[in-house]
Every structure is written in C-alpha cells, then in structure tokens.
Amino acid sequence: MTGLLVVTAVPAEAEAVQAGLADPTVAVMPVGVGPAVAGAATARLLALAEAAGRPYRAVISAGVAGGFPGLVAVGGTVLGTCAVAADLGAESPNGFIPVDELGMPPELLGGGTAVAADPGLLAALRAALPDATVGPVLTVSTVTGTAPSTEALRRRHPDAVAEAMEGYGVAVAASHAGVPFAELRTISNPVGPRDRGAWRLREALTALTTAATALR
Template identity: 80%
Template structure:
C-alpha cells in the first residue's frame, strides 16, 4: 500500500509541504494547477493510475494557501476544513444565490453534493497534531472574492466558513469518487475582501504551511511514488 496523496495548486506550495514532512517516503506531493477543473481532473488521474498500478493511496489532502475570513482566522494561521464547499456552484435568482441542490435536478444527476465533509478520522488526527488550527468549512470558488459586496454575500451564505481557495472541493470530489478519506489543509496569506495583491503575505503562509506539513505523518508502509508522473 502507498500512503497519502497531497495535492497543491502550485509548485511553491508543494515545496513548502515537502520541506515540512517528517517522513517524505510515505507522502506524495503533487502540484496540479490552479482552479477546480484542473485540480479535480489531475487528482482523479493520479488516483486512477495508482489504483491501476496496484498501489492505491490511502487518503487525499488538498493543501496550500488561502484567503481567510477576517475575524475568523488571521494571516499566517492554519485552517483545517471540516467541510469543502462548492461555494459558487448553483444559480443566481431574484431571491439570491441558489446552491445546485435547489435547482430542481434529481439527486442522482448531481454526482456529488455541493458540500463534502472531511473524513472524521483523518480530520481528528490532524486536529490532534495541529491544536492551534482553526477548523471550519473551506469554500472553493472559481473567482477569488475581491470586493466588499461579494465578501458580504459569501459571509451571509456561509456564516461559519473560515477560508476560501480554488481547489479543495474538486479534489474532495475526486477522493469521494475513489472512496478515499479526504481533508483540506490551508494556511492564510490574506484576508478575504477588497483585492490588494501587494498586501498578500505569501511568504508567511508558505512558512506556516511547512510547519503544518509536519502533521502529515505516515499512513502507509511503503514509499508513495505517483504512478505515471
């Protein structure tokens, strides 16, 4: 059996995770690209190749930096997602945003619900190893929130959400389809709100990601090499 697959968006996040691993031989870290489409497709491919090679992964983590909701998690803080949410999957209406489940489609056509819970065992293990982490829903969006109006709308729809990123839900769907445990691990580079790219503290978030990666302990008994990569 191989170990844990950790999926990041960009190489800098992957390198930050690798630097913090206590035992890199049981954890595979792969940067797959930015956004839900490429993240979901690439993760599904990695999982399928590993299964076909007879070396399936034992769990999946979506890791990287994120925006944090002000007052809920500070810049440099660590977040564990107890749920990964497809925050913009649905439709606009005069009454406000409607999640995909409220569009009248039969449940069997949806493929997956718009909110996926983290695996309780994996989440508990990481909570024990990261006692200072903020735990709560992490939103997945295709467009990064950058205005006061859009931030207020997200807060109203997701009053307990702690962070926003662009890949977690898609990676969760791939893990769910493969019947594998999943959790989302994020560190905060900026507050969610009016976009100010110059104020993002990426270095701080990446340093925090390296520290948090130490919690990703061994889950398998053999080295986890990503098949087909």
Template identity: 85%
Template structure:
C-alpha cells in the first residue's frame, strides 16, 4: 500500500504542496480545474494504483480557495468537514433548488450532495494543523462574484467556510474507490464581488506550503 495521494487543480498548487512535504515520496499531482476533470483524473489515478497492487491509503484535495469573510479570512488554512456540490441543481422562480430536491436519489449523486471527510484522516490533519478553520467547503463550477450570490450561499450553507472548484469531484472519486478523503485549502481571497487586486495568491501558496507539513 502506498501513502497519500494529494491532488491539486493547477501545477502552482502542486509545487507549493511539494515544497512543504516532510515525505518527498508522497504523490502530489495537478488534476485540472473544476469538479468534472478533477473527479475523472482522480478516479483514474486511484484505479491505476489499485490495479498495480499499490492502492493509496487516502486522497486529499488541496489548493487555494475563496473564504467567507468572518469565517475564513485571507491567509487562513481550512479543513473541510464536508465537501458540498453547491451549485448542482436548478433555477426556479422561488430561487435555487438543489438537485436532491428534484427527486434525485443519493446513489445518482455519488452518495449525495455533501460528502463528509473521513473522520480519521480529518482528525490527523486537525492534529497537525490545530489553528485551521474546520467547516463545509463548497464546490462550485462558477466562482461566486457578486454580493447577492454570496448572501444566497451563506443562507443555503450556514456552515460553509470556503469555496473552491474541485473538492466534491475528488470526494466522489474517493468514495467510489472506497478510499478515505479530506480537503485542505488556504484562503487567497474573500468570497464576494470579484476583485483580483484583493487576491493574495502568493500568500495563500506560502500558507499551503506550511500546511503541507501535516500531510504525513
């Protein structure tokens, strides 16, 4: 059995994780942006490892994220207690309807719209990152960019601390493979009106390197 598989969206995140790893043999691979490509690539990596007789003992979705102000501010490290498919659903005159409210059974959704982190893996990461903020991390295909959308997400997900684009996809791949899953993020910008000048990507990547020490 091999160690952890750490997947990021882009190479810069993978490089930041590798820079802080205590064990250079840990696999760290960029799998692409968005839940679909992240799920497909992670599933392939897990299947190849299992077929080779060297299955991974866990998979972590890692990278930068937007943080909900007052819950996870810029520079914070976040551990996802649950990864949520936050924009999978339908519009209606009454507002957004999550897809499970449209009559879709959980097995059609890879286990549901909210997939919890593995308790043991999450506990190990919390022990290594005692100051990290723990809460729901929302997975979206369209990054939130208005105050109205931010307020709507806050109302629908009062336990959400951050927003990213891959966690739920990786969680589905891990669940299908029977492999423990967790999500680790560092905050580069507040969720809300889009303002690239307010992003602190360099600081978030540096925080990701620091947090990677917990990935033992």
C-alpha cells in the first residue's frame, strides 16, 4: 500500500502543497477545476494505483477556497467535516431543492449530496492543525458572487465554513473506491459579492504550504 494521494485543482496549489512536504509517500496531483473533472481524474488515479497493486491509503482534496465571513478569515485553514454538493438539484418557485429530495434512488447519487470525511483521517488532521476551522465545505460549479446568492447559500447550509469547486467530486471517487477521504482548504477570499481586489491568493497558497506539513 502506498501513502496519501493529495489532489488539487491547479498546479499552483499542488506546488504549494509539495513545498510543505518532505515525504515521498505523499503523491500530489493537480487534477483540474470543478467536481466532474476532479472526480473523474481522482477515480482514474485510484483505479490505476489499485490495478498496479499499490493502492492509496487515503485521498485529500486540497487547495484554496472562499470562506464564509465571520467563520473563517482570509488566510485561515479549514478542515471539512463533509463535502456538500451545494448546487446539485433543481430550482422551484419555493426555492432550491437538493437532488436527494427529488425522489432519485440513493445509489444514483454517489452517496448523497453530502459525503462525510473519514473520522480517523479528520481527527488526525485536527490534531495536527488545532487552529483550523472545522465544518462542512460546499462544492459549487459556479462560485458565489452576489449578495442574494450568498444569502440563499447561507440559509440552505448555515453550518458551512467554506466553498470550493472539487471536494464533492473527489469525495465520491474516494467513496466508490473504498478509500478514506478528507478536505483541506486555505482561504483566499470571503464568500460574497465578487471582488477580485479582495482576493489574497498568495497568502492562501503560503498558508497551504504551512498546512501541508500536517500531511507528512
């Protein structure tokens, strides 16, 4: 059995993670942006490793994210208790309906619209990162960028601490492969009206390098 597989969306995130590691048993791979490509690429990596007789023992979805104001500051670190498919569902006159409330069989939903982090893996990360904010991390295909959409998201997911674009896809791939999953994020911007001038990507990537030491 090999070590951890850490997947990020883009190379800059992978480089930040690698800068905090000195462990050859941790593989760090940028797999693309969004839940579909991240899930497909992660599933392929897991399948190839298993076919080669060297399966990974756990998968971490890592990278930068938006943090919900008042819960986590820009530059802060987040550990996800679960990855939530926050915009997978249907609109209705009465508001958004999550896909698992539309009457579809559970086996078609990849484990439901929320996939929990592995308890043991999450506990180990919490012990290594005691200052991290812990809570659900939302996966969205469209990054939140207006006050009304932020308010609607907060109403639907009042416990969520951050939003990103890949965690749920990675979590479903890990679940199908029977491999423990967790999500590690550092905050580059507040969730809310889109303001690129308020983003702090460099600070978030530096924080990601620091947090990656917990993956050794």
